[in-house]
Amino acid sequence: MGKLLMLMLEGTFTSLRIFFLTLLFALPLGLLVAKGRMSRHRIISSLVNGYIMIMRGTPLILQLIFVYFAPYYIFGSSADRFTAVIIAYVINYAAYFAEIYRGGIQSIPQGQLEASSVLGFSKIHTFSHIVMPQVVKRIMPAMGNEVITLVKDTALAQTIGVAELFRVAQNAAAREFSTMPIFIAGVFYFVMNAIVSKSFDRIERKLDYYR
Amino acid sequence: MAVITVEQVKKSFSTLEVLKDISFSLEKGEVLSIIGPSGSGKSTLLRCITNLETVDSGTITIGGDTLVTTTDQGSAVYADKHTISRIRLRVGLVFQNFNLFPHFSVMRNLTEAQIHVLKTPKDEARQVANELLVKMGLADKATAYPYQLSGGQQQRVSIARALALKPQVLCFDEPTSALDPELTGEILAVIKELASEHMTMMVVTHEMAFARDISNRVIFMDDGLIVEQGSPEDVFAKTQNERTKRFLNRFGS
Ligand SMILES: Nc1ncnc2c1ncn2[C@@H]1O[C@H](COP(=O)(O)OP(=O)(O)OP(=O)(O)O)[C@@H](O)[C@H]1O
Ligand SMILES: [Mg+2]
Numbered sequence: 001m002g003k004l005l006m007l008m009l010e011g012t013f014t015s016l017r018i019f020f021l022t023l024l025f026a027l028p029l030g031l032l033v034a035k036g037r038m039s040r041h042r043i044i045s046s047l048v049n050g051y052i053m054i055m056r057g058t059p060l061i062l063q064l065i066f067v068y069f070a071p072y073y074i075f076g077s078s079a080d081r082f083t084a085v086i087i088a089y090v091i092n093y094a095a096y097f098a099e100i101y102r103g104g105i106q107s108i109p110q111g112q113l114e115a116s117s118v119l120g121f122s123k124i125h126t127f128s129h130i131v132m133p134q135v136v137k138r139i140m141p142a143m144g145n146e147v148i149t150l151v152k153d154t155a156l157a158q159t160i161g162v163a164e165l166f167r168v169a170q171n172a173a174a175r176e177f178s179t180m181p182i183f184i185a186g187v188f189y190f191v192m193n194a195i196v197s198k199s200f201d202r203i204e205r206k207l208d209y210y211r
Numbered sequence: 212m213a214v215i216t217v218e219q220v221k222k223s224f225s226t227l228e229v230l231k232d233i234s235f236s237l238e239k240g241e242v243l244s245i246i247g248p249s250g251s252g253k254s255t256l257l258r259c260i261t262n263l264e265t266v267d268s269g270t271i272t273i274g275g276d277t278l279v280t281t282t283d284q285g286s287a288v289y290a291d292k293h294t295i296s297r298i299r300l301r302v303g304l305v306f307q308n309f310n311l312f313p314h315f316s317v318m319r320n321l322t323e324a325q326i327h328v329l330k331t332p333k334d335e336a337r338q339v340a341n342e343l344l345v346k347m348g349l350a351d352k353a354t355a356y357p358y359q360l361s362g363g364q365q366q367r368v369s370i371a372r373a374l375a376l377k378p379q380v381l382c383f384d385e386p387t388s389a390l391d392p393e394l395t396g397e398i399l400a401v402i403k404e405l406a407s408e409h410m411t412m413m414v415v416t417h418e419m420a421f422a423r424d425i426s427n428r429v430i431f432m433d434d435g436l437i438v439e440q441g442s443p444e445d446v447f448a449k450t451q452n453e454r455t456k457r458f459l460n461r462f463g464s
Contacts, residue, residue: 115310115369118261119376120300120328129323133314210314211358 004172004181011168012188015154017082018164019192022089022150029090030097037102048098055095061156064088068160085157093150100142104135137207144200151192165189213272214239214379214411215260215302219281220269222255229255231435233269237380240409244422244443247432248458253415256432257382260413261304262295274301274379300328303373307385309365311357317344317368318353321375329376336375343371347401363394367401381405383414419462423447431455 036048055063068084071077078084108131116126158167169185213236222230229252237243245253258264260271262278268287271278276298279289289295311320321340325331331339344350347367357365366386373381383402387395399421405412406425416422422429422443429446431439431454439445439452450456 109310111306111308111310112312114263115304115306115312117263118299118302118304119324119372120296121324125327129327130312137314210356 004176004184007168007172008165008181008184008188011163011165011185012192014082014157014162015151015164015166016192018085018089018154018157018162019150021086022093023147025086025090026093026097029094031101033094033098034101034105037098038105052095052098055092056099060088060092060153061159063092064156064159067091081160081162084160085162089150089153089157093146096146097143100139100146101135103142104139105131107138108134137204137210140200140204140207144197147200148193148196151196152189155189212239213237214274215413216270216272217256217260218270220256220259220271221267222252222259222264223267229435230259230266233435233437235430235437235440237411237413239379239411241427242406242410242412242414242425243428243430244426245413245415245430245432246417246419246422246446246458247430247438248461251432252435253432254384257304257384257413257415261302261382262299263304265289273298300376301379303376303378303381305366305370305373305381305383305386308389309357309362309369311365311369311372313357315356316353317349317355317357317360320357320368320372324372325375339375340371343374347371361394362390363397366390366398370398370401380411380413383412383416385415385417387416387418417462419447419459431458433458 033048033052036044037052039045039048064085067088068078068081071079079087112130113126116130121130154164155166157164158170163171165185165188166182169181172181173179215237217236218234220230220233221228233252233256235243245256247253255264259266260273266279266287268281268285270280276294277290278295278298279287281287290298312323315323318337318340321343322333322336325336325339326333341350341353344353347370349364349367349371352360352364352368357368360368366389370381370386386402387398390398395418399418402412402414402421403425414422414426424443426443428440429443430437431446431452433454439450439455446455447459450459
């Protein structure tokens with residue numbers, strides 16, 4: 001039992017690495033994608049829109065397999081498994097985040113941008129000090145949902161052989177002819193997501209000082 | 212001395228000609244009211260002067276510097292970016308629906324542009340803000356957020372926000388239209404006080420009595436044209452113009 005828990009903690013560590021690395025890259029990349037999606041240049045915005053549609057319109061598991069195997073067929077070699085997972089998750093989640101950002105950015109009343117312009121603020125200052133702080137508040141609930149989904153999606157990494165929590169649990173279950181490890185993994189995911197949603201609640205409360 | 216001159220300004224939104232040929236000037240210390248029916252182009256005119264819209268042709272000068280002028284071929288040429296950002300600060304704008312920044316306290320709404328645009332030192336910016344808040348009767352609201360204020364208070368904050376940059380001209384676009392009737396008085400009182408201090412102002416308003424009361428000059432616009440301009444007396448009492456008469460009758464003034 002002690003050994004099983006050790007293994008599962010190791011798997012959890014891998015899951016958490018996927019989780020945090022994905023957020024680390026997908027959160028800023030999503031903002032860039034959102035900017036591209038809202039670009040006045042037709043070509044840029046439709047290219048970015050195509051990318052978003054593919055990312056949201058096909059299963060993550062398929063994208064994962066594609067990112068891992070496509071380079072192999074084209075260049076004769078693949079990225080290592082873990083890197084492939086991070087790349088696939090980042091480009092997938094960046095697309096979802098981008099749409100959330102876009103909704104948030106477009107919900108800021110035009111009048112505030114006009115006020116900002118008349119007061120002489122630069123575009124950068126307007127975006128970073130007027131728009132984004134309000135966007136962050138508005139998108140928190142949607143982001144919370146997405147991040148919770150990400151915790152559960154880390155389980156897909158096993159598709160290309162990365163030993164994250166769920167894979168470890170399944171292996172143990174097969175070895176010991178018991179479904180117990182799988183239920184324990186369930187508890188792990190539940191706890192991680194409890195922490196995620198508590199964190200989001202706290203951030204939302206923190207941002208409650210204005211309406 | 213004219214603080215703002217507008218000459219032969221034209222502006223269309225695709226096929227809709229909104230400003231057809233507008234010329235007027237605003238003298239230092241003058242209070243100019245712009246009245247006219249809905250859709251006549253009043254807001255668009257203010258927005259061209261504050262550079263929220265670009266004109267198709269015509270000339271606008273602000274404080275002696277050219278914002279936009281027109282070539283002989285008839286196309287509008289704007290000043291370079293640097294000049295624009297310098298001279299547009301000479302004109303403040305108060306919006307109908309305030310457009311305060313909801314995530315900033317009242318104090319920060321008043322100091323943000325001073326600090327980041329004018330590069331005023333923080334202490335000085337705060338002092339300017341405090342003085343304006345006292346003047347607006349909001350001395351106790353510095354730490355409040357916009358949502359905690361009444362519409363009238365929010366509009367006073369937005370007037371203070373514009374004044375904090377010490378503009379040469381303050382423009383108002385229907386500053387009381389979004390307010391409950393019992394709150395319009397407090398905003399009109401503030402504008403009146405500014406007028407008594409000889410603040411140069413341009414006020415688009417539907418409050419005819421107010422326009423008559425505070426203005427040195429009134430412009431009546433209809434369908435993208437200045438139909439008539441003159442002293443309040445000329446426009447409200449003695450007008451011979453049929454369109455002006457019809458408009459004033461409709462507004463029960
Ligand atoms: N961005 C825009 N795009 C297209 N048409 C516009 C735009 N802004 C204004 N218009 C049109 O231009 C005309 C003049 O509008 P404007 O807002 O200047 O009128 P106004 O005199 O301020 O009216 P009101 O008294 O209702 O505020 C209207 O017909 C309006 O629909
Ligand atoms: Mg208007």
